[in-house]
Amino acid sequence: MSWYFHFWSLFSLCTSSYVSALWYPNHNVSTNSTVFLHYFDPTFEHKLTNTVNQAIRGETALGFQWMSVTSFRETSDNKRGSVAWIVFGGSIPNLKVHATSLAKSAVAVVGCQISAQENSPVGFKLDSCYPIEVSRVSASNGKAGLLGFTAVSLELKSTRNTAVLVYCDPLWRHDTKHPGGGCHVRLRQDGRWTNLANGEFAEFFRFCSSFNHSTPCGGGFSVDLLEVASGGNDRLPNTKMIVGLPFTQPHGEAQVIDNVLLRFQRAPSTDLSNVDILRSGELRFGTQVVWTPTQGNRIPAESPHSRPNVNGTTIVAKQEIPEWWTRENLALVSSPSSQPWPTITAYRHTGFRASEVAFRIRLRTNGTTDFSGFGQTLETILVPLSGQDSRVEYAIVVGAPFSYHPVKGPNTGRVYILCPKPGLVEQDIVSSVEGPEGQSFFGYSLANLGDVNGDGIDDIVVGAPGIQASSSQSSANGKVYIHRVTPHCTLDPTAVQVCYGF
Numbered sequence: 001m002s003w004y005f006h007f008w009s010l011f012s013l014c015t016s017s018y019v020s021a022l023w024y025p026n027h028n029v030s031t032n033s034t035v036f037l038h039y040f041d042p043t044f045e046h047k048l049t050n051t052v053n054q055a056i057r058g059e060t061a062l063g064f065q066w067m068s069v070t071s072f073r074e075t076s077d078n079k080r081g082s083v084a085w086i087v088f089g090g091s092i093p094n095l096k097v098h099a100t101s102l103a104k105s106a107v108a109v110v111g112c113q114i115s116a117q118e119n120s121p122v123g124f125k126l127d128s129c130y131p132i133e134v135s136r137v138s139a140s141n142g143k144a145g146l147l148g149f150t151a152v153s154l155e156l157k158s159t160r161n162t163a164v165l166v167y168c169d170p171l172w173r174h175d176t177k178h179p180g181g182g183c184h185v186r187l188r189q190d191g192r193w194t195n196l197a198n199g200e201f202a203e204f205f206r207f208c209s210s211f212n213h214s215t216p217c218g219g220g221f222s223v224d225l226l227e228v229a230s231g232g233n234d235r236l237p238n239t240k241m242i243v244g245l246p247f248t249q250p251h252g253e254a255q256v257i258d259n260v261l262l263r264f265q266r267a268p269s270t271d272l273s274n275v276d277i278l279r280s281g282e283l284r285f286g287t288q289v290v291w292t293p294t295q296g297n298r299i300p301a302e303s304p305h306s307r308p309n310v311n312g313t314t315i316v317a318k319q320e321i322p323e324w325w326t327r328e329n330l331a332l333v334s335s336p337s338s339q340p341w342p343t344i345t346a347y348r349h350t351g352f353r354a355s356e357v358a359f360r361i362r363l364r365t366n367g368t369t370d371f372s373g374f375g376q377t378l379e380t381i382l383v384p385l386s387g388q389d390s391r392v393e394y395a396i397v398v399g400a401p402f403s404y405h406p407v408k409g410p411n412t413g414r415v416y417i418l419c420p421k422p423g424l425v426e427q428d429i430v431s432s433v434e435g436p437e438g439q440s441f442f443g444y445s446l447a448n449l450g451d452v453n454g455d456g457i458d459d460i461v462v463g464a465p466g467i468q469a470s471s472s473q474s475s476a477n478g479k480v481y482i483h484r485v486t487p488h489c490t491l492d493p494t495a496v497q498v499c500y501g502f
Contacts, residue, residue, distance in 0.1 A: 036482070036497060037122075044112075047129045048088070052108050055134035064108065066090035068151040072163040074191060082116035084124075085188070087132065089148020089167050094137070102171065107147035108134040109167045133167070133184070133202075146171040154225040158237045163188045164261065166241065168220025172206065180208035181219025183243060187236075187264045197266045205257060205273075207245055217248035219255075226291040226329055236261045240349075242331050244286035252285035254278040254333045256349050276355055282335030282343050288378040292330045292346070295382075295393040324348060325392060325422040330358050332396065334375030341365065342374035344398065346420070359420060361396065361427045372414070373402035379446035381458035383419055386487040391419040395489050397460055398429075399443030409438030415446070415462055419489035431490035433462075433483065440464040440479070449482065457485050459496070477501025 052064065068089040073082065088110050094103040112129040133147065147169040156162040165186045172182035185203040187194040195201050207219025222244035229238045241260045246252040258274040279285070331347040344361040363374040377399030384393055398416040405412035413435035420427050435442025445463030452459050465478035480499040484492040 036499060041126045044126055047126065048110060048112065051110050051129040051131050052106075052134055055108070055131040056106050056136055063092045064090045064106075065093065068148055068167070070151045070153040070165070072153040072155050072165070072188070074161055074163070074188070082124075083191075084114050085111050085153075085163075086114065087111045087151055087153065087165060087167070089151045091137075091146065091148065102146065104137045104146070106134070106136050107169070109148040109151065110134070132165075132186070150220055150223050152223055152225055154227060154239070156227055156237055156239070158227065158229075159189075161190050162236070164225055164239060166223055166225060166260075168223055168243075170218040170221045172220075174206070174209045174214040178208075178214045178216050180206060180214030180217055181221070181245065182206040183220045183223060183241070185241070185260050187261060194264055196263050203260065203263050205241075205243070205260070207243070207255070208248065215249075217245040217253075219243055219245045221246050221286065222288045222290075224290045225260075228329075236265055240291075242289045242291065242333075244289040244333070246284045246286040248286070251279070251281055251283055252287070252335070253280075254286040254289050254331070256331060256355070276349065278331070278333060278347055278355055280333070280335065280345060282338035282345070284337040285335045285345075286333055287336050288332075288334040288375055290332045290378045290380055292332060292392075292396075293380050293382055293394050294329060295326055322422075324358075331355075332378055332380070334378055334398075336373050336375040337371070342372065342400075344375050344378070344396070357425075359425050359427050361398070361418065361429065363400070363416070363429065370404045371402055372400040372404070373443075374398060374400040374416070376401055377443060377446045379448055379460065381448045381460060381485060383457050383485060383487070383489050389419075389488075391421050391489065393419075395419045395485060397446055397491075399446050399462070401441040401444040403434070403443075405434060405438065408435070411439045411441050411467075412437065413440055413442030413444065413464060415443040415460075415483075415491065417460075417485065417489065417491050433491045433493050435464060440466050442481070452482075453484065453496070455484075455487075457487065459484055460491070 066088045069086065071084060071086045073084040090108060091104040092106040094105040109132040110129050111132050113127045114124050115127055116123065117125045148167050149170055151165070151167040153166070154164045156164065165188060166183055168181065168183040170181040171179040173179045183205045185205065186201065193201065196203060208215045208217035220243055224242050226240045227237050228240055238259050239261050241257045243255045243257065245255065256276040256278065260273055262273050328348060331349050333345050333347065335343045341362040341364050346358040346360070347355050348358050349355045363372070375398055379397040381395050381397060382393060383395045385391070395417050400416065401413040402411050403414040404410050414432050416429050416432040418427060418429050418431065442464040443462055444465050447461040449459045449461045451457060460483050462481040462483060463478065464481065478501040481495040482497045484496050486492060
């Protein structure tokens, strides 16, 4: 299989070296020990590829390039125990078409189920894989070939045993020429996939399309989900989706879609989710989008370091700031190709057509115009306040996988981190870690690993796929680096562990 498969398999199927730690966490483990070991199930490749082969009848799934992965967990019960899903999205290149690398012969989104097994050396076992959506690509059926290019999931907190899965195709089109893009939303509830009232298995959001035509915009190039509020009376909570459309003319855009689960609640077909459009003059605006995490319990008075004021402000480290800095989830949108500096813009989104810029992050360089890809990947993690720090309780982690190093060479890559300071429109980056070597593409992918060492701060995973510079070079297996985040909102320059591709 391609390096995509090895990389993402490694990303998902490394398992804790402490027995059953993923399912039965032990928060008193030593941070000097190995955090993760490879978990290789000899049946995994067969289960995954056989699922695809059966669906498309004869195509070899070994040629799949798995480009996205997401996972979510289902609530434990006495009969089945803990169950989780790992969902892969990818495609098979069409080798008969030499004009573009985007030509595909088949696309697939496949879900693999794993369950807890306390007596297993790794604490779980891989059960089976299931086709969520698998199909061949042809000009006649309108399949563009990047289904599953992005995939995200969200476990809903206010509704028991419920998760949302979104997977997108930024090349989906209404006609045969223009890729408007589209995203599928699926709901997993009480151990089964829930259909819409009309029997369809997924809600589908199409972008840049009207009158059976579409315009190029790459809708679904990036996507993220946010649970906003409880629905009450067993109703589903309001769940927002932000989608990046970086190829919309002239500069790109992002769309915030409110209540994406509306039609799963048997709402009238005339009820539509509200869509707000975020625009900017920054080039390739919408390359990456992500929501900032919820801070604490959303009640500033319960935080030892902040308290609300009667005039709608909050006191943080003896500084009076607008209350929304500690209570609202902001939408982050990146523009890696912006000139003169790549930019990440944070927006408040308080209601329909109610958005405003909260702050910006710019990578200010000293005269160099080299494209670093700053903002090509984005992630957020929780970093609780310590002492009287004047900052929010989360960090923004930014990947620049094409960053050049004068000694190591091109595409060394670099990852940046900052915790925004309330009240500042222009935020400064003060900490970063560079890649280990040239052509490593350090920062090509990022993921919040959660708190694996028990210090109360989320840890970050950095992907370095080591893509070969040309087809004449041998394929690299890639590496995954686990880095600790310090209480001062910096990245520990020494990785806790490095997982190697296989």
